[in-house]
Amino acid sequence: MKSNGQKSLFIGSQGQNYLFPFILVSSLFFMWGFAHSLLDVLNKHFQNALDLTKTESAAVQASAYGAYFLMALPAGYIARKFGYKAGIIVGLILFAIGAFWFVPAVGINTFWAFLLGLLILFCGLTCLETVANPYTTVLGPPQTAATRINLAQTFNAVGWILGPLVGSVLIFGNESEKSIFELLQEALQKVFIGAGSIVENTVTTAEAQTDNSALILPYVGLGTLVVLVLVLFLFTKLPEVKADDDISDSTLNTSSLPLIKQRHFVLAVVAQFLYVAAQTGINSFFINYTVEIEELQLKELQAGLLLGLGSMTLFAIGRFTGGMIMRKVKAEVLLGTFAIINTLLMLFVTINHNRFGVIALIACYLFMSIMFPSIFALGLRGLGEKTKTASSILILTIVGGAIAPMLMGLIGENSMNLGFIVPLVCFLYISFYGFAGSKMKQQKL
DSSP states (O other): OOOSSSSGGGGGGTSSSOOOHHHHHHHHHHHHHHHHHHHHHHHHHHHHHHHHHHHOOOOOOHHHHHHHHHHHHEEEEEHHOHHHHHHHHHHHHHHHHHHTHHHHHHOEEEEEHHHHHHHHHHHHHHHHHHHHHHHHHHSSSSGGGGHHHHHHHHHHHHHHHHHHHHHHIIIIOOSSSHHHHHHHHHHHHHTOOOOOOOOOOOOOHHHOOOOOGGGGGHHHHHHHHHHHHHHHTTSSSOOOOOGGGOOOSSSSSTSSOOOOGGGHHHHHHHHHHHHHHHHHHHHHHHHHHHHOOOTOOOOOOHHHHIIIIIIIHHHHHHHHHHHHHHTSSSSHHHHHHHHHHHHHHHHHHHOSHHHHHHHHHHHHHHHTTTTTHHHHHTTTOOOOHHHHHHHHHHGGGHHHHHHHHHHHHHHHHSSSGGGGGGHHHHHHHHIIIIIITTTTOOOEE
């Protein structure tokens, strides 16, 4: 009998096997990863297609991540009142509506129409994330909650890889005589070897692809996938794990305390807000940072390929290996260490707007990978029946993604590298949370 093997991750206290529900719910992580990473292509696309400034294009993130502020608490209420499955169904319906709205939005062809679609779509994602993140943590032993959520987030990372890749190809378009893989190879050579003398047979991307109709195919395709998954969930019975089975710490349980007195949770709220702010800001202006380096002479499509197949691949590797490393290293120690490394990388990016800065920017994705799920799991420890409410509050903090891009766009309007001071400050706080703020302390009422 395997008690410490892979299967033990999904065995409940009464011997229930939660492997299939875990796999099904993990598919949601892939879809919202894909939807999130498409945003990073939209920023530069709308700058070209609608003649927006960097600060104005950041309204893409403001609309999308603002949905978390509007919908997180209602999503938490749905989960508490009607259960995990109901929250998933509502989320998928809104997700599909938002995706299909891009068809009439292209006809309207104004910025607000696209922002409305993103707002609806991300209201759906809010429901999904509010439910799916805590649901993965209760589908097995409490002590392996951080490992389980990191494993689920691996599927999310795959979505993050494919989003910029598919988005760059379909939205920016390839006007070069070279194949996508040749363009990627060329970009890698320029960044890592410094081969800046490569001759390109391309037209400028801003001239090549400014038609918003390019947005229809990726979003209609995504909406169709969501509908198929919705049908699957409608006909699948999911176990409703009781509050008594929610995340707890075997040596210290503080579930009787109100959330405002749960120090590790309150500090997690701040850490999660800043993490999402940092990740979203870096994603949003990765392409801008890269194409503005004159010595590289990269096009938006090539920068998007670097983001999808370079940065996001490291992100996925980090998610996959992070869960395994946490079997040997405490989640809070790994979180603090990775945050310190990213603080230093952001300092390098801020003062070096060159190919070495791009390398540092790509590397930071490896160390960002475990942050969201780790903060989430550490913040929910010992909360018992308050887990669903706490989860909805943590999801609400994703609104941080609406603020950082605008601030970074404003600071980096003339020189994009300066804007990366914002994620630097965010990672500095996250390192504090990992090493000190995440510690649970028994307190008296």
